[in-house]
Amino acid sequence: MRNWIIAGFCLALLGSCSPGAEESDKPVISVTILPQQYFVEKIGGDLFRVNVMIPPGASPATYEPTISQLSELDRSDLYMKIGYLGFELSWMEKIMATNPAMKLVSLSDNIDLIREENPAHLHGHNHGGIDPHIWMSPLNAKIIATTVYRELLLLMPEEKVFLEERHETFQAELDSLHATITSMLSSLEDRSFMTYHPSLSYYARDYDLEQIPLEIGGKSPSPTHMKWMTDVGREKGISLIFLQMQLDQKDAETLAKEIGAEIIQINPLDPDWYSQMLFITGKLVSD
Ligand SMILES: [Zn+2]
CATH class of the missing domain: 3.40.50.1980 (Nitrogenase molybdenum iron protein domain)
Known part of the structure; x- marks a missing residue:
């Protein structure tokens, strides 16, 4: 938050911050898993710093964050969760408590969620019988991209043109990925x-x-x-x-x-x- 205010000053004094702004000056967005970093960077380029909670190789069902990861959350303006991952169900309350000013957004919003009739047949990291793996679908990714775009725009309204253009390009890439997969699987x-x-x-x-x-x-x-x-x-x-x-x-x-x-x-x-x-x-x- 402090850096955000500094960025605001910089904007007021100089007209705009230099594009080569220090890494530490960028707004920080915390996310749960690495594919979310891909989505954020597709739209936000390098305007933001992305803090990923689950390191490569760790399981999002059982991972426990380190002390330094929890303190990194202190600098985050926004936490974007997948929604129903085991890690999030166990840790979200503690995560939000480390920085009550941080905004929480769920990427499961607006997704047509898969619910299992019999939760006993679902795997470990589900909640209320909801399948958490929403990001493993190009059609869901289009909805996720819209949510990400909307939130990045709220953080940096002065970058509207940049963000809007990248969001449109990414949506077109997702349409083409969907078309490619459909055609590959057609036969x-x-x-x-x-x-x-x-x-x-x-x-x-x-x-x-x-x-x-x-x-x-x-x-x-x-x-x-x-x-x-x-x-x-x-x-x-x-x-x-x-x-x-x-x-x-x-x-x-x-x-x-x-x-x-x-x-x-x-x-x-x-x-x-x-x-x-x-x-x-x-x-x-x-x-
Ligand atoms: Zn899983």
């Missing part, structure tokens, strides 16, 4: 895939695919579920199982061996969100 005959962790629920919904997760309720599969997965895998001729980098390989390997499928490592927390969406689609159509 796919078997539309079912298996995954360890159900991080592709929104992607599956948007592209008319069926996601069959190995993990249930955030826990490794029971012998009964493993048996069921094996039967379904053989019956549907499943040829690949997506495995999230942060998770244990053992059960996925056992299942892959049983049904003759290949394990494909994916990373829903990839800072290069765009490439990850294309990578996942490419794997689905590659055989």
